[in-house]
Amino acid sequence: MQRFENEDRDDYRSENERSRQLFRPRARRVDVVIYGVALLAFCMLVGVFVGDLLGAVMGLPANVGGVGIAMILLLVLSNLGSREPTLGPITQKGIGFWSAMYIPIVVAMAARQNVFSALSGGWMAIVAGVAAVAASFALIPVLARWGQGGHHGS
Amino acid sequence: MVLDVLYGVLSDNALITAFMFVGGLVWLSYLISEKLTRGHIHGSAIAIALGLVLAWYGGLATGGSTGLADLPLFAGVGIMGGAMFRDFAIVATAFGADLGALKRAGFVGAVSIVIGVVLSFIIGGIVAVSFGYTDPIAVTTIGAGAATYIVGPVTGTALGASTDVIALSVAAGLTKSVLVMIGTPFVAPRIGLDNPHAALIYGGLMGTTSGVAGGLAATDPKLVPYGAMTATFYTGVGCLLAPSVLYLGVRLFL
Numbered sequence: 001m002q003r004f005e006n007e008d009r010d011d012y013r014s015e016n017e018r019s020r021q022l023f024r025p026r027a028r029r030v031d032v033v034i035y036g037v038a039l040l041a042f043c044m045l046v047g048v049f050v051g052d053l054l055g056a057v058m059g060l061p062a063n064v065g066g067v068g069i070a071m072i073l074l075l076v077l078s079n080l081g082s083r084e085p086t087l088g089p090i091t092q093k094g095i096g097f098w099s100a101m102y103i104p105i106v107v108a109m110a111a112r113q114n115v116f117s118a119l120s121g122g123w124m125a126i127v128a129g130v131a132a133v134a135a136s137f138a139l140i141p142v143l144a145r146w147g148q149g150g151h152h153g154s
Numbered sequence: 155m156v157l158d159v160l161y162g163v164l165s166d167n168a169l170i171t172a173f174m175f176v177g178g179l180v181w182l183s184y185l186i187s188e189k190l191t192r193g194h195i196h197g198s199a200i201a202i203a204l205g206l207v208l209a210w211y212g213g214l215a216t217g218g219s220t221g222l223a224d225l226p227l228f229a230g231v232g233i234m235g236g237a238m239f240r241d242f243a244i245v246a247t248a249f250g251a252d253l254g255a256l257k258r259a260g261f262v263g264a265v266s267i268v269i270g271v272v273l274s275f276i277i278g279g280i281v282a283v284s285f286g287y288t289d290p291i292a293v294t295t296i297g298a299g300a301a302t303y304i305v306g307p308v309t310g311t312a313l314g315a316s317t318d319v320i321a322l323s324v325a326a327g328l329t330k331s332v333l334v335m336i337g338t339p340f341v342a343p344r345i346g347l348d349n350p351h352a353a354l355i356y357g358g359l360m361g362t363t364s365g366v367a368g369g370l371a372a373t374d375p376k377l378v379p380y381g382a383m384t385a386t387f388y389t390g391v392g393c394l395l396a397p398s399v400l401y402l403g404v405r406l407f408l
Contacts, residue, residue: 048241102243111228
């Protein structure tokens with residue numbers, strides 16, 4: 001809609017209207033990195049807040065789905081525009097940077113795990129952990145096939 | 155004197171030191187991946203494994219509970235790898251994810267969370283019984299620990315388990331988390347973990363946020379948002395089921 005206005009605005013607009021255009025350039029969108037970072041922060045805080053509330057409602061001392069809710073919120077907010085992308089390219093960089101920092105952050109996360117305690121918990125703890133992982137791995141193809149079959153018939 | 159000043163600079167700017175340190179670790183890992191394994195083992199898998207080894211050393215050297223971050227020089231690793239930055243980066247990976255794939259797998263994803271909790275709980279409980287535990291509270295707590303290292307202590311505290319049983323449940327959960335981080339890239343081809351759909355189910359079955367985050371990072375970072383989506387509900391579901399329904403189930407058998 002804005003695009004059409006720009007094309008013929010010089011022809012019949014009053015002086016008053018044109019000066020308002022000068023002071024308020026609606027077509028130009030501010031595109032800065034911090035908008036992306038702030039949007040990401042907003043989504044995460046809302047998600048964690050809702051997750052904590054859900055936990056409190058169920059009487060659990062745990063966050064229920066906070067990160068998942070934040071991810072859905074980010075996906076929805078960044079796909080609001082129907083014709084043109086909602087976020088400018090520089091704004092997107094503010095999110096892209098943190099997405100790219102994911103692996104280094106996970107490496108740091110690995111380096112702060114309580115590995116020593118895991119390995120010194122005795123054989124029972126290790127066997128329980130290993131068996132649970134093995135069984136869960138084995139079940140992935142079963143559930144994946146079931147889900148695909150149910151929805152696509154393939 | 156120079157060393158003292160250097161030590162002061164590095165520990166005063168802990169987070170920046172961590173950026174540099176992790177950067178070096180990643181560089182070394184990619185070098186090892188290329189030279190020693192000819193690219194067969196992905197650099198990020200090696201970096202995560204090295205991180206875990208360093209974490210083990212940190213625990214050995216200091217007796218603390220946050221691995222390498224317990225050494226004052228590496229305190230920043232604790233910030234960088236803590237839940238705040240981890241969750242921030244996980245949410246960021248969702249940008250550009252396929253909303254359609256999330257919707258399509260919604261039901262299977264939800265089912266996989268419940269199955270994942272119950273499966274890990276039963277396996278953990280069976281292991282506890284086979285190691286001679288007969289007290290329903292202890293068996294439930296250890297089973298809950300096999301879900302995640304948060305579900306274990308939450309359940310144990312709710313049921314009034316002894317501290318050594320709670321410690322065991324945490325150890326079981328930690329073992330699971332570490333093993334998921336290391337093992338995922340190796341089993342991924344065999345279990346078909348190469349698409350968003352399978353990643354959603356993987357996240358729901360594994361449930362350990364750190365394990366899933368690390369495992370998918372080393373397998374295919376594009377799959378992270380899907381696995382993280384379901385994993386984020388797992389601990390909540392576990393805390394809900396373990397001290398209630400699952401505990402009652404255990405009491406039927408013991």
